[in-house]
Amino acid sequence: MNSSIYVIAADKIVDGVGDSRETDDVRDRLRHSPFTAAEFAIAPMSMPWDVTLPPGCLRCACSPLEAVLIFKDLLARDEAHALVLSGRDYIRTGYEKSERNKFMQIYGEGETPLTGYTKLAPAFLDSLGMTKDEFHTVRERLFENYLGTYQGLYPDAALPGDRWYAPVTEYFRGVDCANPSVDFSGCVVIGTAEVAEYFDVAARPRIRVTGCSLLESGPDGLTGIGDIVPYRHLTEAYNAGCAEAGIDFTAAFLAHEALLEVYTCYPIAPLAFLLKSGLVTRVSELSDFLARYEVTITGGLNLAKAPWNNTTLRSLVTMVKRLEQQNSKRIGGIHGNGSLGYKQGFMIVEREA
Helix, strand or coil, X not given: CCCCEEEEEEEEEECCEXXXXXXXXXXXXXXXXXCCEEEEEECCCCCCCCCCCXXXXXXXXXXXXXXXXXXXXXXXXXXXCEEEEEEEEECCCCCCHHHHHHHCCCCCCCCCHHHHHHHHHHHHHXXXXXCHHHHHHHHHHHHHHHHHHHHHHCCCCCCCCHHHHXXXXXXXXXXXXXXXXXXXEEEEEEEEHHHHHHCCHHHCCCEEEEEEEEEECCCCCXXXXXXXXXXXXXXXXXXXXXXXXXXXXXXXXXXXXXEEECCCCCCHHHHHXXXXXXXXXXXXXXXXXXXXXXXXXXXXXXXXXXXXXXXXXXXXXXXXXXXXXXXXXXXXEEEEEECCCCEEEEEEEEECC
């Protein structure tokens, strides 16, 4: 059996825009096919961070990468031929503001991702020898990068008002923080070459998952900051994903031959990726790089919004759709960041000729 795996179908609905017809049809046909499917769902915000997950449930933004790795293991044992990963979280309309605030305290009373990243930031800057003023400059360049992409996609969309540019901590402004106010549902179906043939995927551009890696630095939460900050696990995950794909993604991206979706929850996450992947080799080069290269295809998690644990699922679906429509670029890279960064992953998808 061919061990290559392909995206069979991918759908998303964001604030009521989009539909799930493609994935609904494929899921229904899979049930009546000769193939075995492994099905996973992504935990919603309402599932407490510290509870034991039920079988078939995944948590954190790295869920798509984790699901692919589980599926590849099942495939190697001939226990599954397709993967179905779905997520649904109506964060904008499904929760009261007080509920959202409660569920976001994932590291303890009053300890949200914002407070966590604010505690991680000084350790990260110290590791780079980067001053707070330098960081403030780069965070502005990052947001300008996201904004340019977002306005290109949605020229008539409303943009953050003046109050969002005010500091919310000593390191972050409102526009630097992931905005979870969005209703999202999405699904991706991935399968073997045989499954792709069964569903006649060749009738449209065929997207193959060529590389996928996910590593942990140590424990999640505030106690793991010291393990996270060197970001060795990010470098290793990036290199492993590229090696499995057989693609020098850095060279391809710098040559404007690849698309990228960096995880943008707070500026620390994309800066760590750019520097530890080797896309940027020096802190002093960050501003010039950000003026020349789009680091997201969505506009980032403030402007395009952040559906909690479903952020990377949305990125994957969006990347697949872009590659199907893109003529000049056939490679897409997706950065996965879990929680404060204790999980780091990299996935490469490629449109076959």
